[in-house]
Amino acid sequence: MAEKLTSQSKDYPRWYNEVVQRADLAENAPVRGSMIIKPYGYSLWENMQRALDDMFKATGHVNAYFPLLIPESFLKKEAEHVEGFAPELAVVTHAGGKKLEEPYVIRPTSETIIWDTYRRWIQSYRDLPILINQWANVMRWEMRPRLFLRTTEFLWQEGHTAHATKEEAHEEVLRMLGVYAKFAEEWMAVPVIQGVKTDREKFAGAVSTYCIEAMMGDGKSLQAGTSHDLGQNFAKAFEVKYLSSEGKEEYVWATSWGVSTRLVGAIVMAHGDDQGLILPPKLAPVQCVIVPIYRGDAERPIVLDACERMALPLREKGVRIHIDNRDQYRPGYKFNDWEQKGVPVRIEVGPRDLAKGEVSIAIRHSGEKSQEKLEGLSDRIPAILEETQTGLFQKALDFRAANTHVCDDYDEFKARINDGGFFLAHWDGTRETEDQIKKDTKATIRCIPFEGDLEPGKCIVTGKSSAQRVILAKAY
């Protein structure tokens, strides 16, 4: 008898860890902070990759690949960049049995090697824009690793674009932020808030960092994607200039944007419940599982054959369907197993159902179970998948609304922040106030949102004037 999952209310971090491992998404690797992504987890990531990659291509980007190792001197060319990343670098000092002349850094992100390359690729305004994305692994030596949310090595995509004008670069930054928001909401079924980071929270080397923030099941915030306006910082550090149509030499304008395997963690925490994972149908590796129920060797082939026949039209409609024909487990075990793995719909088929021309259907996110006619099945299942996709999004949206508070009193904020949630409050715009809030509560300004109450007011801490409300929350 397998033990029950730790409940979310009892110990949320432990629940998360157990779900990730028991749903077969990933496990810890021998090197601290690195993880083994198992086939089921990787399949989920592949589905995310595919959807994102299509969106990148549709917005005019192409894929390329830059190397893992970067000469250490490259990192040092942009002052803020090196300062920000130095503490978390892994460095190769020996290779081929010898100490290297210059150490190589394992990329924590690829701006430096890419801008070193772009210098050679860009001479004229006719060479612009460059719209490149790469799918890669990067390494940041984190103190507190957690499966998917913060691992020392992680998989991601990083877009690096070069433009002739500030305006064009800025448009690109917002366009890709929009792509991320659309992906999060329409594919992951996770509502996000778009906004801009404060200087304290922005990317090392960026002029400004835009982000999407999502609320997890414990009310904490997760930075789900970032899009950086790099201005001319990297162009200047790497001497990337072009000749304009007027014959003037100009520095190039840059952007970079990325999302990572952290998004897998976002799905787990945005939708999961005490039974385990709940996957949005559009990304689920298995959208529908069929569990055959039979007694003895005589019934087995009959039931399995019926399963195959009902799976066929569903497969033709593009439903990712799996028949669980494992003989060593009984149905009850399989029900729990697939619920834990978050499969959106389960069809149960036994002799009793077949005699009536019916099947039993269980819907993961609502917990509903019903008898359905066999005939309409190939229409019914896709309909359930769509209902689940929108239902999950709506549920997450309602949860976020219920846990978002307008707050104008600092004592009230300090008292309530430990219960989680987003707090909309006024901030005077200073680094000092931001540090004070972090020190008092461990909460940070997640972003200055684009939408919502944009009226000016008075800072919750100092009472000084504030341009608009910002989002305060504890974050992963």
Added chain:
RNA sequence: CGGGGUGUAGCUCAGCUUGGUAGAGCGCUAGCUUUGGGAGCUAGAAGUCGGAGGUUCAAAUCCUCUCACCCCGACCA
């Protein structure tokens, strides 16, 4: 880097105080019975007790050194 803790079967852990030739549950293998919400019984395979040294007739257990990992703090996508 400070404070605390743990290394024993594939996994989770007991055994250590008080030294005496290695245990449980889960998992795994085989067989039988089962199969509509995490099956039962029987039999079996499986561990240089993190590593090195020492004390002793005898070390998982006591001593010394060492390595690794975990938790809290600092730090951070």
